[in-house]
Amino acid sequence: MATVSELLPEDAVRLDAAAGDWREAIRLAGELMTRTGTGTADYTAEMIRNVEENGPYIVIAPGFALAHARPSPAVLRTGMSWVRLARPVEFGHETNDPVDLVVGLAAEDKGAHQAALAELARLLADPATERALREASGPEALLALLSGTQAPGEATGNATGNAAGDGTADDRADQADQADQAEGSEQDSRDDRSERSRASASASVSASVHKILTVCGNGLGTSLFLKNTLEQVLARWGWTSHVTVEATDTVSAKGKAGEAVAVFTSREIAAALAELSVPVRVIEDFTSTAEVDGALRDTYDV
Template sequence: MSALTDLLSVDGIRLDVEVEDWRSAVRASGQVLVDEGISTAEYTEAMIRNVEENGPYIVIAPGFALAHTRPFDAVLKTGMSWVRLASPVVFGHETNDPVQLVVALAAVDSKAHTAALAALAKVLADGDNVRALQQATSPEEVLRVLKGEPTGTGGPGGSRATSAKDAAPALSEQKILTVCGNGVGTSLFLKNTLEQVLDRWGWSRQVSVEATDTISAKGKASEAVAILTSQEIARTLGDVGIPVKVVRDFSSTTEVDAVLRDTYDV
């Protein structure tokens, strides 16, 4: 099994679930966590409050929301649920609404699920995988897609990797922060997508990536050359003394490639 499917079982996948709005969509994903013994109902309500307080930043790609909140004692073990909705619902995101897939994440700490999110980022970066997941007719079929290797090339950014490599930073190491409300979910997802691009460019030794939350990001900004985040979190951060770059689709290596080029003017 992959790191992703270690945290997601067949019973944690529900397809074509009927909901009325974004809150009931999050509750549906949270109920699966409860049913699987991963978290309690208190965690589900905390996921909803997270969106109410921080905005729909959890909608990290077109049609896809990663529901989560900070680890606390309502999390019984690290795990995930996968809920594909019968009809899309609006979360209020500027570009990625409406949402049809809600993946809920509950983590006992900020490290236990990093490999799973890295695997998920790679799966959703491939258009063939996304289409297969949208068309899957059973939970077993969803798991088969998630266990497979991505089949696409990751977008047109790859054809420009050589010129980017030639322009690698002269410093021995620089840091980029990826930021979300809690530092355990969407920021890690974006970190993994950014690292895919840096690997492709050959910049992984020169540029490190750290996922963090909004409060910590303000203190760590002086250590970094830029912050990558969502529109909602960018507004929350305000002026932190370094460029804050907005990424709308956290699964798109093409968009992240363009943002990175803009950051380094390459």
């Protein structure tokens, strides 16, 4: 399966672009994919319509939107685009607005882009890498970071538009660094306190394999992103052999809920799943292993 750098050509990267609103921001991402032969103009319209119909669930982390729609004839091949905005725009998300980074995704099916989203989830979960990606001095530096050929701190510079902005990216990165340090200490303490209870829960879980569903509107974008973050936490717990994670769409989730112990999703999608018989855990930041860890603890009472 393809990596991010394989699906994201340099011509599909635009830094410090101007957008008046969220529709224009998505349109910029779509135009890049049209230019590079990933999709047609119809696919751009489908990405916008996806938000109009399902709400801003594509804003999966503070300042970050994963623009996408279902596979359709408008998708010519699987690919991505990357738009960093000079000034952030509002998508209408309760906690993650405003957005200054829009990654476009067009997928021919549910398989080819899974590795790329897993890689992107890991990169954005690391505060230093996330900051470096947001501050990359140009497309080449950005792609070097994504491919791993350049370390965070080597790719940043005085990119055009940063000084003209309102400091949102810098402020968010500083806050993330501080939160990460505090979170690390708290996490160590919490891990010590819960190790025995988690081991006890693992013993009961290991008697059978449990399933958790991650759900989004289409089952191939944000749900896969959340699946990857959840799998990182399960690996840290040593539970990957006990709990499987399946990414799916809202319609399929209603039929599969009986097989699952819980559903993890966004606030917007959770509203459409209110009648499910299993717990629905709302995740605000799909890149946060700490938030997902907390939701998993709530699910298993550890």
